[in-house]
Amino acid sequence: MDILNFVKQPWPWYVAGPLIGLTVPVLLLIGNKSFGISASLRHICAACVPAKIPFFQYNWKSESWNLLFVAGILLGGLIAGAWLSNPAAMTVHPALAKELAGYGITNYQSLVPAELFNWQALFTARGLLMMVGGGFLVGFGTRYAGGCTSGHAIMGLSTLQWPSLVATICFMIGGFVMANVFLPWILAL
């Protein structure tokens, strides 16, 4: 099927970006909801381990749409991974491939590097730092900042909120510092 093969190719930014942007009006118009994903982590805390902490004392059930939305993202990942995935390996910038080869990372078959993120790696210093440490920073940082790439960078900037611009700039600074200064050290572990 030609259409299926066409869809299986990686989508260019000018197709994917506008489609992601359309999530903003879709959520506003189907239910007056502001696009944001990291709040789902707070709702999970409020639902499962509120532990009498004031920050988790609110009616999370009224925000259940957000949990359905992230469940949908997981299902979407499943569908795209199972039936729409690109059979060819990813192509990355030659300089990145060269750098990563130095850390023993040469497998480009999946979007998530198999050599870095797997169950065995979890019991190594590098894997533990990257999966447990990295995840913790993502969860702590997004809530401290009051949003993530979706809530601040996309929804916040779409509604011209300057605090979201500050947050987005800080996301980028943190990312640049980690990728270029600290990550090489972690990858070399």
Add this chain to the structure above:
Amino acid sequence: MYKSLSQLKYLLAGLVFGVIFVKAEVISWFRIQEMFRLQSFHMYGVIGSAVLVGMLSVWLIKKFNIKTIQGETVTFQPKKFNRGQIYGGLIFGLGWAITGACPGPLFAQIGTGATVIVITLLSAIAGTWVYGKFREKLPH
């Protein structure tokens, strides 16, 4: 019953969003590394065009007072500035470059079969919980 069925639209919206995430490779650790090394325009193009389309949509909704499908006026929550956006933003940025994923892509990565990312997600939930626990003591 009708109310819970009508909530399924959010599941569907998330599903479509998840497929786009995967197909645009924005959930890829490699693409995030390229972005933070200025080796590819891809992620800048995705985020930039998403913001432009979002801005245009919000402008149109306000300009023509477009109502929700339930007939309500669309409301926007203003974000108030606090220093948390700086400190938290920097911390999230550090994590983003390690995991190669913001919260949304974590869910999509698990969906594509990278089951170990469940641990990253649980750790992110723990991070959110620790923030909630020590919120009063942190500078904002």
